[in-house]
Amino acid sequence: MKSALLFVLLSLVSFDIQSQTRRLPANGRPAIRSATPESRKPKSAAGTRASQVNLPIRRVILYSNGVAYIERRGIVSNHAEVSLSFKQSQVDDVLKSMVVLDLGKGRIGAVSYNSSAPPSSRMAEIPFAISAATDGNNGGGLAGVLSQLQGARVVVTTTNRTVIGSVLTVEGRHAQIDADKPPVTTHRLVIASDEGALTAFDLADVRTVQLADEGSRRDLSEFAHAAAAARRRDAKTIVVTSEGNGKRELVVSYIVAAPIWKTTYRVLLDPTGKPFFQGWAIVDNVSEEDWNGIELSLVSGTPVSFIQPIQNPVYRYRPVVPLQDDLNLKPQTYEPGEDSGGAGSLTGTITDASGGVIPGAAVTIMNDSTQQSFEVTTDSQGLYRAQNLPAGVYTINVSVTGFKKFTGTNLNVRPGTRSKYNPHLEAGSISEVVTVTAAEEDVTARQVSELPLQGRNYAGLLALNPGVGGGRGAGGGGRRETLSNLISRRESGVEAETTSSEVGDLFEYRIDQPVTVPRDRSALIPILQTRMEGERVSIFNENSQAHRPMSGMLLKNTSSLTLEDGSLTVIDGDSYAGEALLERLKPEEERLISYAVDLGTLVNVSSEDGDREPTFLVRAVNGVIEAHYYDTRKKVYTLVNQTDHPRVVYLEHPLDEDEEWELTDETEQPVTKTANHYRFRVSLEPHQKREFPVVERSEQIDSYQLSGFTRRELELFIARKYVDENTRAALEVIIALKDKVAGAEARLQEVSKEVGEITQDQQRLRENIRAMSGTSIGSAKDSSDLAGAEAKKLIARYFVKANEQETRLEQLEKDRRLLVDEHSRLQAELGSAIRGLSLDRKLK
Template sequence: MFRAKWLLWGVPVAGAVGLGVGVDQWLSAAGEAKQDLKPATTLPITRVVLFNSGVGYFSRSGEVEGEARVDLTFPESDVNDLLKSMVLEDFGNGRISAVSYDSREPIARTLSSFAINLNNNPTFAGIIGQLRGERIEVAVSATAANQPGKLNGTIVGVEKQKVPAGAQTIDAEVLNMWCAEGMRAIKMADIQSLRFSNPVIESEFRRALEVLALSHDSQKKAVQLHFAGEGKRKVQVGYVIDAPIWKTSYRLLMNEKEKPYLQGWAMVENPTDEDWSTVKMALVSGRPISFKMDLYNPLYINRPTVEPELFASLRPVTYSGGFKSNHNGPVDGPPGESAKFDEAKPGGMGGKGFGARWGAMPKGAAAPVPLSLAEADHKNDGRYAKDTAADLARRLNTGTVGNAATAGALGDFFQYTIDHPVTLVRQKSALLPIVGKEIEGTRVSIYNAGVQAKHPLLGLRLKNTSGAHLNQGPITVFEGSTYAGDTRVLDVQPNEERLLSYAIDLGTEVDPKAGAGKQKITSVKAVKGIVTTTTKVTEETTYKAINRSQTDRALLIEHPNRTSQQFKLVDTDKPAEDTPEVLRFQIQVKAGETKSHTIKEERDDVSTIALTNGAEDQIRYFVALNEISASLKQKLNEALKIKGTWDHTARELNQVNADLQRFTTDQDRIRKNLRETPKESEVYATYLKKLSDQEKEIDALTAKQKGLVADEFQARKKYEDYLANISD
């Protein structure tokens, strides 16, 4: 049976030839390569944990015996996640030997690296021709040229010969072998089977065929897990890869005489190419931080070149940071020293820690970094455990990782453990029941003018008494056996209350009316010339509700929450509930009743004005206010008096400047007339006298201007200084 498993080609018709792999003989002859030719062990998926963050934890487990190999295939897009998260465990007296995976080399290059190149679909003769000089064993059929039996010899080569075929001759391929009795020529058509005596060639041929088999899907990569040990024992592999998020949908059944009944379903998908058969499934309502990192492609970094020093024998030393760790000294010590690990402590390289599952590590080897998520599937008796998500997170803190993550640090998780094993074939989806309980709920009508201006919405004030975290999703509401509407709920913690609305309440109408509003100045204060005015702004809104239905209504009025705008409620009952967006006021409206509810809000508007030399109008405005204090009013009146003195001086200065400007213009006119008038005329003498008199007046005005400029500056400065120091 084992030999048949590795048979490459059979003999379906007469004349056909085949190549058989002599596994049994090879196993008896080969020692070191024995592990590679043992059949791969199958590890089915036994546990699936799906998260809301687009990843899933998959666990495979089974029994192996002795030296074992497990073959897995993954889409290339999952390899990075696999390398980042895969955990291997051997729960017996075994160890993890190695994990190998396909590189990104082209298939042709990979095939050409084997002793037998299977590129370009080689023929039987083409394969034999690559192995000239190798010993083989062939089984031949009975013909006129030879007796049936087995021949042992060495491949010399393959040639074509002319052989008769009826009335003509045809070219036939002939295998030339060097046997004990000498050279033998065997027609390829007479060969029934052929096996290689060299176990290395057998291994190379098998591995090349495996590469060909896996290359049928170019997007899949092979991963091989090797376990070393003795006897039968349980092994397990767990990993985190991309997975569709699981979703929820609910049905809410309401009845007048009974509590609302909530039924919840989880929608899970199996997007893999493998059937899930009786797997233990858990659905975690939480969003752990998850990222991708390129670990698949080879990465190279630039390394510094260190010039050797005379008599120096130490390598460059780097030191760890100031955080507490297992290393108290340099990361790299002198040559010849390797990193030491405490083998007596749990999580070290020996003893009862995680390292015991990896087996003994050679001196100087790097310590594995275990991620113990897979331990959630194992107890001392080898059975699976229904651990909570918190337990899974807690187990990540074991081994050499330390407290890299703690339960609750990434948010509060809640896990739904499916009570019965789940079977889901590949590329299929399923609905799994997760909630089915009565919950507490009160019927309400919810009015929000921004949602529906005229009518409130029929709703329910739901309290999550199911004992489970309710994941966000749609809810279909039924009144008895009648469809009542749809709604949607966000994540709801246990015992948390949440409003749901599912239909328009046509029997109730609400009319909101905004009042005129009031503004009143409440205080005026001055500090160092800055006057602060506080104005109280009052606004009110009246909601008039009429209930035309035949049943009483508990009406919830959602009023905008304007706390961020500094509004606060006054002369109004406290809301039944407040959220960052709205304040909810509840009133009872009986059947056929009309009721009004007024919401009054106020806030203080504060404005500031700096008193400057141009703020006379503001000063007069403040003086006229009744809310201003007597002392501040007196100070502001004094400022007006000082301002009046400054204004008087400024007016005099402006008058002098105007007179000087008038005299300057008149003198220009007189000088122009003098140039045009004969000196002997009487008018000329008149002009000269007038010009002389004006010069005397200009001198007097200039002196007065100088004094007024100084007086105006002092008056302005006095006024500005006074304003800048007004405080009350």
């Protein structure tokens, strides 16, 4: 029955559908429709068609950050429409980077592309449906199509008559043609003519059914296009238009995602160890179009690139403001209570898993009972509002690019109330991180088209190459200017000169010969072949190999190219020697490369205990005497050449992380210093054994506080000859003053101690006097009483002693004040002597 369906699609539409649709040619390449489209001008008697011209890829620039610059060019004439087919994932990059140039006198028009809505949603808007796997049973096939066109005006043609009318119904009948076989279902089409006559046709006798009304024809045509789009779900067509007269060259360029290009190298060592260097680039053509004789460039570096979803329509939330009611024209209404019926509202904030709000999300709220739906969009704060909702139970669906679709059920909306519901969305299987970087000012297509072209190499406008210098035409025939160079010429109004192939950290490998890479194929392309400076060496690092160094080479990049990261295979003589990884190497830069273990050289490492060297500097700084000296440590590398050939060994000695240790003068200086190692070059004759010591030292300081400097320390300084006679005398004065200060402090302590003892004794006397005054004297009535008399004597004695102590306290206070003054004076003299000490003595 699939053939019956094809018959329907071919027979139901009598007008030429192909005149209203644009399709790619059989070879899959984009085509140009020259001449005015038939849908926009009256058809001539001959029914002219637009010629189709390929717009092939002429230039490709691959970047190491995963994008490709594609440049197409071709000859067009008159009005031109270029249809370019892209994968859905490529459209965002194309839309934000496409540049279109008409190098004749043409004018670039609009760049259009088909809707981003899925084919299923487009087909759902058409008032009938046809399954690709339908058959003649159960309302399928031609009968099923006609049954969905009930009421449509048709022209039915059989072998002997033609009838015009409206479709009423399609009836099915079961006929028993063969008793040994099951019944066969036949269908009859019933139409009503304008005169009211009913006519029935056996569908087996019908040759054509022509749709007479424009609406039905349009629905069928749109269904066919949607079905074709659904068959190739990942395809999207972008149409570029250009208006003009005569033949002229059209250029279209854009950026798309592409596999990064890789580098791999080979080094061939001759008998003397001199390297011959080869560099190769691996490129992948994963597009659906062959690269035939293109101009290929490879750009290293990491320019900023990002994906921004701009192909899909974006709507912003706008508040719904109802018209103001005129209270004089209609009765007022009042909001109902919670249980009295009426409308409610649903609002909330849509966030992601981290709590960030999500603007621009599509929210659909459906009533579970009536299936009535309401659609809103979240605003810049992620807020959605659905008002005037009939009371009931609702289901909410939230969808937005980059997140899983969210569905919430059993949401109760009560009359006269505002319900809240805050959905939280989860990221989908693909997450994208967006980095915005200020871009350079764009030159519009209108500005380019208005540039004077007389006497100008206008073909250079084609070579749009962001950030890279000029290139070579794919068809040979000399150098041409890039688009960026041509736009920056003086005639264009922008003055800039950029002709170098290296811009900052970007570097271009320009392939001088045309390159051909079929689609879904990869290629290994030579980018460098030259002799370079270098030599065979061995490389020893104690942390990598305990006793055997690595065989390698010292390579100097004497070419003009920057060598990108890549694998390196070494061929020594006529045999395989090993492999290595080469990090980025700029011109004139040297690099050690190791590719095998050197079994002909033995290295043993031993460490010796450190020692303290004599003090070399004594100085006084801020009241502190510093004695500077070095601690040393030593490591000895014992190298043995076990072969009959000379050896050059590079020793990598670890560099102290804190840089506290430095090489001594007795150690041979390294040929270079890296971030983590000293690198020494050691030459070995055949069967030679050699010790290579590496001695390091670290500066240390012994500190002596002058405020606590003792005579014993002075005697030590004199014995070690740290000080001369003048400094010795100054130190003697400091020590004497320090002793006087200590004596004054001792006397002050004695005074303070005696004052404390007197104070404590006076407290005892006061307590005794208070106790005796409150008992004996207070209760005595007769002055001749013996107990009272004794108490008076004792109290009088206490008063006498207290008076003597007060006199002593007064004297002690005078002494304390004198001692404090003396201590302050001595302390000031000591500080002045310390500050006045000048000592900066270098020792042998």
